[in-house]
Amino acid sequence: MQGRKQLSPQIMSHKVVSRWTGIPVTALNQEEKDKLICLADRLHERVVGQDEAVNLVADAVLRSRAGLDHPGQPIGSFLFLGSTGVGKTELAKALAEQLFDSEKMLVRFDMSEYVGSSSVLRLVGAPPSYRGHEDGGQLTEKVRRNPYSVILFDEVEKADPSVFNIFLQILDDGRLTDGRGQTVDFKNTIIIMTSNLGSDYLISKTARKNTTESTRELLMEQVCKHFKPELLNRLSEIVIFEPLSHDKLKEIMKIQMKSIMARVATKGISLSVSDAALDTILSESYNPTYGARPIRRWMQKNVMTTLSKMLVKGEASEGSTICIEVTDDKKGLKYQVVKKEVSLDQRGLS
Numbered sequence: 001m002q003g004r005k006q007l008s009p010q011i012m013s014h015k016v017v018s019r020w021t022g023i024p025v026t027a028l029n030q031e032e033k034d035k036l037i038c039l040a041d042r043l044h045e046r047v048v049g050q051d052e053a054v055n056l057v058a059d060a061v062l063r064s065r066a067g068l069d070h071p072g073q074p075i076g077s078f079l080f081l082g083s084t085g086v087g088k089t090e091l092a093k094a095l096a097e098q099l100f101d102s103e104k105m106l107v108r109f110d111m112s113e114y115v116g117s118s119s120v121l122r123l124v125g126a127p128p129s130y131r132g133h134e135d136g137g138q139l140t141e142k143v144r145r146n147p148y149s150v151i152l153f154d155e156v157e158k159a160d161p162s163v164f165n166i167f168l169q170i171l172d173d174g175r176l177t178d179g180r181g182q183t184v185d186f187k188n189t190i191i192i193m194t195s196n197l198g199s200d201y202l203i204s205k206t207a208r209k210n211t212t213e214s215t216r217e218l219l220m221e222q223v224c225k226h227f228k229p230e231l232l233n234r235l236s237e238i239v240i241f242e243p244l245s246h247d248k249l250k251e252i253m254k255i256q257m258k259s260i261m262a263r264v265a266t267k268g269i270s271l272s273v274s275d276a277a278l279d280t281i282l283s284e285s286y287n288p289t290y291g292a293r294p295i296r297r298w299m300q301k302n303v304m305t306t307l308s309k310m311l312v313k314g315e316a317s318e319g320s321t322i323c324i325e326v327t328d329d330k331k332g333l334k335y336q337v338v339k340k341e342v343s344l345d346q347r348g349l350s
Contacts (some may be wrong), residue, residue: 027171030228039098048255049248053080055237057091060236061099069236072174075099077191077234079156079227081219082241085174085291089152092192096150099190107142111159119160125179139166140178148188155168157226164231167191171234192252196277198222203243203289203335213299216240243326244291250282254291256299257281264307268318270309277333306335 038272040058047054060076063069080088096106114122121127125137135141153159171175174187198219219240221263224232232238244252257278260273285298303324310316321338 030179032065035098036065042098043091043094046060046097046255047091049244050087050091050241050307053087053091053241056237057095058132061095064236072187073171074174074186075188075190076236077171078193079223079235079238080194080230080241081196081198081223081239082191083196083203083291084241085293086241086244087292088194088241090155092152092194095190095192100148100150104343105146105149106152107146108148108154109139110154111156111163112154114159114163116160117162120162120166121179122249123166124176124254127179136180137178140176140182140184141187143176143186144182145185146186150190150192151186153191153193154170155195157197164228167233171231176334191341195223197226202240243288246282246286246288249288249292250278253278253282253285253295253299256296260299260304260307264322267311269316270313270321271324272321273324274326276330277324280326280330280333288315302333306333310335310337 033239039061040055043054043058044051057076058080060069060078064075082088086144092108093103093106097103099105122138123139125135125140135142139151143151166176170186170191174185176184176186178184198221201215201218201222220238223238223310257273261273264271281299281303282295285295287294307322310322316322316337317339319339323336323338325334325336327334328330
């Protein structure tokens with residue numbers, strides 16, 4: 001019709017699929033080969049100190065995308081094992097960002113909330129005549145709305161055993177029937193389960209530097225006692241996350257500091273941090289048992305709170321630089337604002 005812009009069938013289909021899946025059109029149009037080949041490198045940029053874990057996950061995704069894995073099943077299914085704060089959730093977020101262009105495509109379930117006999121009904125929806133039937137299942141509804149996503153089942157060992165039967169069906173058939181009798185497709189999802197089972201072996205003094213084969217065997221022995229072999233055998237990979245060394249935690253701290261710098265930069269303010277200050281942050285927050293989380297909390301409580309107060313008070317203005325140095329006792333940080341010098345021309349006095 002005259003006066004109306006005609007769209008090609010290809011553009012129309014891309015727009016429809018984009019609106020339905022929640023994935024940007026650009027993600028569907030771009031060449032995926034380079035993205036898959038470079039997937040491990042891109043994941044390494046965010047996940048520090050877990051080379052084996054990253055490579056296992058990237059290789060499994062590559063096999064699936066190349067069409068050499070089982071068709072109709074999820075893109076990948078993984079059990080992430082390791083202590084807290086070593087990067088299990090971070091790798092899940094990084095996967096969602098790299099494969100589906102946004103961390104928002106990560107759907108997370110805390111499985112400690114699914115311990116009762118009604119857990120299955122909450123996930124897939126109650127059948128007709130049951131209370132809550134109209135609401136649908138918490139899992140099935142989210143996947144129906146976002147069929148391209150990473151599904152994270154956190155602390156899966158705490159879930160009711162009946163939930164594992166659902167996982168078997170998802171991993172086997174790539175689909176699930178909800179309480180309304182509708183089929184939900186999981187073949188474009190990545191399934192990740194995390195567990196702290198056996199983490200005591202990993203963070204013990206004898207295993208802290210390098211996870212030996214005997215340590216892995218002890219860990220897997222505990223895992224096999226808890227999970228049925230039918231479930232473990234259907235997973236793409238069982239991934240063990242190493243405890244983070246002092247040097248790796250320092251790398252993570254620098255990444256987090258760069259993130260803070262980027263946020264401060266949006267205010268037109270620069271942030272300068274001395275090496276001595278970085279060493280103090282690490283020494284004050286270091287706890288190998290809890291990995292990177294104490295560092296993140298310490299920086300949030302101390303660095304970000306102090307910077308926020310300075311911004312609210314107007315102590316640092318646009319164009320200035322905040323310099324962070326170590327205190328004389330080497331246990332704290334001190335902040336100094338260096339304001340931008342204004343030239344005579346800028347003052348209008350030339």
